Amino acid sequence: MDKILVVDDEEGVRHSFKKILARKGYHVVTAKDGLEAIEKAEEERPSLAIMDINMPKMDGLETLQRLKSIDPDLTIIIMTAHSTSERAITAMKHGAYDYLTKPFDNTSIMSLIEKALAERKMPAPSSSVEIVDDRGERIIGKTPAMLDIFKKIGQVAGSDATVLIRGESGTGKEKVARAIYHHSTRVNGTFLPVNCAAIPENLLESELFGHEKGAFTGAESRKTGKFQQCHNGTMFLDEIGDMPILLQSKLLRVLEDGTFQRLGGKEMIKTDVRIIAATNKNMKEQVKNGEFRDDLYWRLNVVCIPLPPLRERKEDLEDLIAHFIKVFNIQLGKNIFGVTPELMNEFIHYEWPGNIRELQSIIQRGMILCQKDLLDHEDCEWDPQRSDFDVEQRDVEKSLSDAAHELLKEKGLNIHKEAVSLFESILVNKALEMNNNNQVLTAKFLGISRNTLREKIGKKKGSSVPEK
Numbered sequence: 001m002d003k004i005l006v007v008d009d010e011e012g013v014r015h016s017f018k019k020i021l022a023r024k025g026y027h028v029v030t031a032k033d034g035l036e037a038i039e040k041a042e043e044e045r046p047s048l049a050i051m052d053i054n055m056p057k058m059d060g061l062e063t064l065q066r067l068k069s070i071d072p073d074l075t076i077i078i079m080t081a082h083s084t085s086e087r088a089i090t091a092m093k094h095g096a097y098d099y100l101t102k103p104f105d106n107t108s109i110m111s112l113i114e115k116a117l118a119e120r121k122m123p124a125p126s127s128s129v130e131i132v133d134d135r136g137e138r139i140i141g142k143t144p145a146m147l148d149i150f151k152k153i154g155q156v157a158g159s160d161a162t163v164l165i166r167g168e169s170g171t172g173k174e175k176v177a178r179a180i181y182h183h184s185t186r187v188n189g190t191f192l193p194v195n196c197a198a199i200p201e202n203l204l205e206s207e208l209f210g211h212e213k214g215a216f217t218g219a220e221s222r223k224t225g226k227f228q229q230c231h232n233g234t235m236f237l238d239e240i241g242d243m244p245i246l247l248q249s250k251l252l253r254v255l256e257d258g259t260f261q262r263l264g265g266k267e268m269i270k271t272d273v274r275i276i277a278a279t280n281k282n283m284k285e286q287v288k289n290g291e292f293r294d295d296l297y298w299r300l301n302v303v304c305i306p307l308p309p310l311r312e313r314k315e316d317l318e319d320l321i322a323h324f325i326k327v328f329n330i331q332l333g334k335n336i337f338g339v340t341p342e343l344m345n346e347f348i349h350y351e352w353p354g355n356i357r358e359l360q361s362i363i364q365r366g367m368i369l370c371q372k373d374l375l376d377h378e379d380c381e382w383d384p385q386r387s388d389f390d391v392e393q394r395d396v397e398k399s400l401s402d403a404a405h406e407l408l409k410e411k412g413l414n415i416h417k418e419a420v421s422l423f424e425s426i427l428v429n430k431a432l433e434m435n436n437n438n439q440v441l442t443a444k445f446l447g448i449s450r451n452t453l454r455e456k457i458g459k460k461k462g463s464s465v466p467e468k
């Protein structure tokens with residue numbers, strides 16, 4: 001386990017750090033001032049130091065420089081009373097990894113330490129790596145932000161660290177997740193995508209963790225959950241921000257020690273799954289609002305890859321367009337060379353709310369109609385003033401389509417009977433919930449008569465969806 005040096009002139013601070021870190025299994029050495037810190041660093045060779053910036057004898061900044069000259073690879077985290085302090089910023093310039101503002105809580109300290117140590121262990125990426133996803137397709141981008149992302153993918157792929165990919169809809173989150181998997185040592189294991197927003201809340205637990213026979217009405221036999229199926233593989237938890245709060249604690253447990261219980265079961269099951277999660281939500285905000293557990297957030301956030309929206313990297317437009325034209329020329333058997341300068345100009349001035357996915361679908365639509373060498377505005381049937389790209393609507397459609405995929409694949413349901421009635425029953429259930437179980441309001445809300453609603457509720461009672 002890593003050795004950590006804690007440097008602070010206050011005995012209480014040293015003591016409490018020692019307690020928390022030792023509990024996590026770290027080997028801790030302490031020093032009460034800069035001089036002692038230098039001695040300990042020479043003797044003990046720690047991997048990481050946490051250090052107060054205001055100390056007697058030798059000041060924190062000078063200590064930092066001396067420590068770095070002993071071991072340039074030592075990761076140093078500075079503690080300060082004011083986040084905007086000039087000294088903290090100077091410390092960062094002199095090679096401190098990060099700084100913490102007092103007072104701080106144990107969760108954020110631990111996650112910062114774990115993140116810093118995980119990053120130390122990442123192999124240095126070779127500068128010539130070409131990042132491709134698991135289908136062998138390149139991730140297009142040459143802007144500095146994208147180059148940083150490629151570097152990070154290269155660094156993180158080799159470790160088993162949990163990764164959180166953030167970004168607006170259509171920015172390439174799944175593509176990045178697949179690239180990490182493709183470049184990881186788990187590439188021969190499964191890559192299992194799970195869209196947390198697409199699976200109804202009352203089914204998600206049994207989907208992920210499985211259930212025992214009789215765990216709920218309709219659970220006729222034991223079911224193996226995705227965490228067990230994905231043993232030795234990589235799970236992509238898409239739309240993690242939509243995971244119900246009750247399930248979050250169960251996920252935290254899996255992340256901490258790889259164990260879980262099936263729904264209705266007592267047996268502790270062990271699994272070895274690497275988690276890559278993605279979200280388009282502001283998770284810090286969700287934590288603040290109590291919608292997301294902060295301990296789980298910190299756990300998932302060990303390495304974070306924020307994907308820039310397309311409007312912030314328009315220099316990549318040209319390459320992306322060329323890439324999609326090449327792909328669709330093959331798919332459609334066409335021989336289109338590029339886009340007209342007028343269309344290119346419109347593309348450059350457009351804000352791209354649906355990001356790369358939107359660009360891809362405009363080019364695809366245009367290329368189906370295009371009969372010339374160059375794609376033009378008319379072919380694309382696109383009005384940049386009135387984009388029909390409704391992000392929210394598309395999110396709903398995507399969730400429904402993922403859910404349909406899950407149901408049909410997992411359960412082999414008969415499309416016209418079971419799947420449709422299951423969807424309908426979930427819809428009716430939600431509508432009732434949103435209208436406080438008031439049938440008159442629910443019928444109005446759904447635009448159906450009360451009798452029809454009653455009929456549907458009657459059907460719902462006979463369905464096999466587990467009751468909440």
Ligand SMILES: Nc1ncnc2c1ncn2[C@@H]1O[C@H](COP(=O)(O)OP(=O)(O)OP(=O)(O)O)[C@@H](O)[C@H]1O
Pocket residue numbers: 138139140141167168169170171172173174175176280323356357360398
């Ligand atoms: N850098 C890129 N190079 C080439 N294709 C890309 C790139 N980024 C995204 N794409 C393509 O754009 C589409 C959307 O990407 P992806 O599904 O990974 O986005 P996402 O962020 O997961 O979107 P959503 O939030 O809608 O799920 C995919 O078809 C993907 O192949």
Ligand SMILES: [Mg+2]
Pocket residue numbers: 173174238
């Ligand atoms: Mg996605």
